[in-house]
Amino acid sequence: MARVKFDVVIIGAGKAGSQCAVSLRDEGFAGTIAVFGDEPSIPYDRPPLSKAFLTGVEATEDLVLRAQSVYADQKIDLILDTRVIALDRLNHTLELEGGDEVEFDELVIATGARVRPLPFDGVDLDGVTGLRTIDDAVQLRARLQEADRVVVIGGGFIGLEVAAVAASVFGCTVTLVEALPQLMSRTGLPESAAYVAAHQRALGIDVLLNTPVKGLRGEGGRVAVVVLGDGRELATDVVVYGIGVIPGTDLAESAGLEVANGILVDRTLATSDPHIWAIGDCASYPSVFTAGVVRLESVQNATDQARHVARAIATGKREPYVSVPWFWSDQAEMRIQTAGLTTGFDETVVVGNREDGAFTVLAFLDGRLLGGDSVNASRDHLALRKILGTEPSLWSALLTPLAARAKEFSLREFARNVDSLKASETVL
Amino acid sequence: MPKVTYLHADGTEDVVDAQDGVSVMRTAVTKGVKGIVGECGGELMCATCHVYVLKPVNLASERSEDEDEMLEFAASPRRDNSRLSCQIIMDEPLDGLVVETPEAQN
Ligand SMILES: Cc1cc2nc3c(=O)[nH]c(=O)nc-3n(C[C@H](O)[C@H](O)[C@H](O)COP(=O)(O)OP(=O)(O)OC[C@H]3O[C@@H](n4cnc5c(N)ncnc54)[C@H](O)[C@@H]3O)c2cc1C
Numbered sequence: 001m002a003r004v005k006f007d008v009v010i011i012g013a014g015k016a017g018s019q020c021a022v023s024l025r026d027e028g029f030a031g032t033i034a035v036f037g038d039e040p041s042i043p044y045d046r047p048p049l050s051k052a053f054l055t056g057v058e059a060t061e062d063l064v065l066r067a068q069s070v071y072a073d074q075k076i077d078l079i080l081d082t083r084v085i086a087l088d089r090l091n092h093t094l095e096l097e098g099g100d101e102v103e104f105d106e107l108v109i110a111t112g113a114r115v116r117p118l119p120f121d122g123v124d125l126d127g128v129t130g131l132r133t134i135d136d137a138v139q140l141r142a143r144l145q146e147a148d149r150v151v152v153i154g155g156g157f158i159g160l161e162v163a164a165v166a167a168s169v170f171g172c173t174v175t176l177v178e179a180l181p182q183l184m185s186r187t188g189l190p191e192s193a194a195y196v197a198a199h200q201r202a203l204g205i206d207v208l209l210n211t212p213v214k215g216l217r218g219e220g221g222r223v224a225v226v227v228l229g230d231g232r233e234l235a236t237d238v239v240v241y242g243i244g245v246i247p248g249t250d251l252a253e254s255a256g257l258e259v260a261n262g263i264l265v266d267r268t269l270a271t272s273d274p275h276i277w278a279i280g281d282c283a284s285y286p287s288v289f290t291a292g293v294v295r296l297e298s299v300q301n302a303t304d305q306a307r308h309v310a311r312a313i314a315t316g317k318r319e320p321y322v323s324v325p326w327f328w329s330d331q332a333e334m335r336i337q338t339a340g341l342t343t344g345f346d347e348t349v350v351v352g353n354r355e356d357g358a359f360t361v362l363a364f365l366d367g368r369l370l371g372g373d374s375v376n377a378s379r380d381h382l383a384l385r386k387i388l389g390t391e392p393s394l395w396s397a398l399l400t401p402l403a404a405r406a407k408e409f410s411l412r413e414f415a416r417n418v419d420s421l422k423a424s425e426t427v428l
Numbered sequence: 429m430p431k432v433t434y435l436h437a438d439g440t441e442d443v444v445d446a447q448d449g450v451s452v453m454r455t456a457v458t459k460g461v462k463g464i465v466g467e468c469g470g471e472l473m474c475a476t477c478h479v480y481v482l483k484p485v486n487l488a489s490e491r492s493e494d495e496d497e498m499l500e501f502a503a504s505p506r507r508d509n510s511r512l513s514c515q516i517i518m519d520e521p522l523d524g525l526v527v528e529t530p531e532a533q534n
């Protein structure tokens with residue numbers, strides 16, 4: 001049983017883990033760094049798996065986050081196809097699959113999440129798949145090329161993106177089934193969700209809301225029928241499900257670290273053990289943009305948190321993490337972009353024109369702006385990010401629902417004004 | 429294959445063969461050229477692919493309005509010749525392109 005020691009060990013070679021290693025070097029960290037990942041491929045990007053990679057426009061080499069040579073040049077030990085199976089907090093050691101031990105001074109847990117399995121029988125049938133890895137996407141693409149009928153279970157972003165690709169690129173007959181009365185119910189606002197539903201329908205997708213699924217039935221080992229809650233049956237060739245994920249908390253939990261949906265960290269992103277950090281999809285943290293703790297699944301969250309923890313480790317300074325959350329989703333020609341955290345809102349205002357198909361839904365709580373969804377309105381989205389990234393005392397009393405409802409209100413102009421207020425503030 | 433030259437703040441440079449139809453950002457990332465991150469994968473969401481175009485000079489004016497706004501979020505100062513390299517797609521006429529990578533991307 002071999003035993004090695006690194007100054008920093010990162011578990012998980014995904015978006016967050018890879019970024020954290022590289023950022024440590026950017027911050028001037030000179031110690032040893034190891035990144036352990038259980039997937040065989042070098043760290044890659046997941047968003048294209050339901051977009052340009054699924055359609056076939058992008059190839060596997062386009063997904064690579066950084067060339068292999070970057071890790072070697074920066075003296076980052078990237079150890080792939082190797083799962084970390086235990087964490088011993090007292091001795092600051094990890095156990096690898098195969099029995100080897102690794103010692104660390106600082107540990108960053110970036111274990112991401114895995115697809116939440118369907119809660120009923122039939123998941124093992126041929127033709128039933130979730131979507132998280134390159135292998136999943138390669139397999140799904142092959143299925144879509146051959147399929148006539150596709151059922152997507154779950155009206156979240158991934159399900160919606162897959163449905164759009166299946167219908168508009170592969171010409172499949174697609175039914176999207178969602179148990180709740182609204183699409184994107186976890187993060188989307190009602191107005192943008194309604195627009196997305198209409199857009200999916202315009203692509204020819206049959207969108208069934210308020211429709212739970214009871215189970216799947218196969219024929220000769222292949223999926224053939226999706227049985228709905230009310231007994232209706234949908235004949236199909238392929239079932240894709242996107243009903244959320246299970247965050248990678250197992251290691252932390254068995255080591256006695258606190259877990260609340262994700263691995264619980266404080267405002268600096270440290271766990272209850274000051275030398276163990278958690279970032280990305282696996283971490284729950286108190287955000288300045290909402291009440292309570294949140295666990296976000298986005299590129300922005302993974303990379304900004306990675307940089308934040310790298311800086312804390314490299315400099316020894318522990319600061320609160322305050323980056324503005326943002327996210328995007330592409331469905332055929334439509335793009336939806338969100339900024340801020342809008343859960344818990346009590347009022348919405350639509351800026352722009354819904355009929356033109358380019359608008360932003362702003363969400364407020366007690367008259368305070370929480371954030372918003374922009375539909376085909378990238379510049380509004382960026383304006384919103386700029387506003388939310390500025391000290392709220394400079395603008396929050398000015399950007400009320402009433403102000404946003406005014407005919408002449410423009411997010412971009414407001415952002416420019418906030419910018420000049422900020423500039424004069426710095427001068428003073 | 430069209431060539432791109434990446435000049436870096438530390439005085440070093442990389443000269444790389446680009447594939448037709450592939451962006452200057454993606455070319456840098458897949459070849460391990462430092463100084464370009466491309467965090468959003470070329471989706472005009474992140475501005476971590478910022479470059480200064482030195483040659484040809486007219487390329488700087490081909491920015492779209494969205495790219496223009498996104499450049500506001502770049503970590504290094506924006507200049508007249510700033511571009512987001514995920515929006516520059518390589519082809520034969522661009523052979524000999526020279527870009528400078530900024531001090532910081534995020
Ligand atoms: C299909 C799809 C589309 C998406 N689209 C978008 C989008 O448009 N915009 C957006 O912002 N976000 C999108 N996302 C979300 C985004 O990709 C994730 O938020 C991001 O990948 C999270 O990075 P991470 O490093 O935290 O986790 P991951 O990328 O999941 O990486 C974690 C890695 O750790 C490994 N691992 C776990 N446990 C262990 C262990 N014990 N030992 C070793 N290795 C381990 C995992 O196998 C994995 O490789 C999408 C995700 C998917 C799946």
Ligand code: FES
Pocket residue numbers: 453465466467468469470471472473474475476477498512513514515
């Ligand atoms: S790679 Fe994100 S904007 Fe160019």
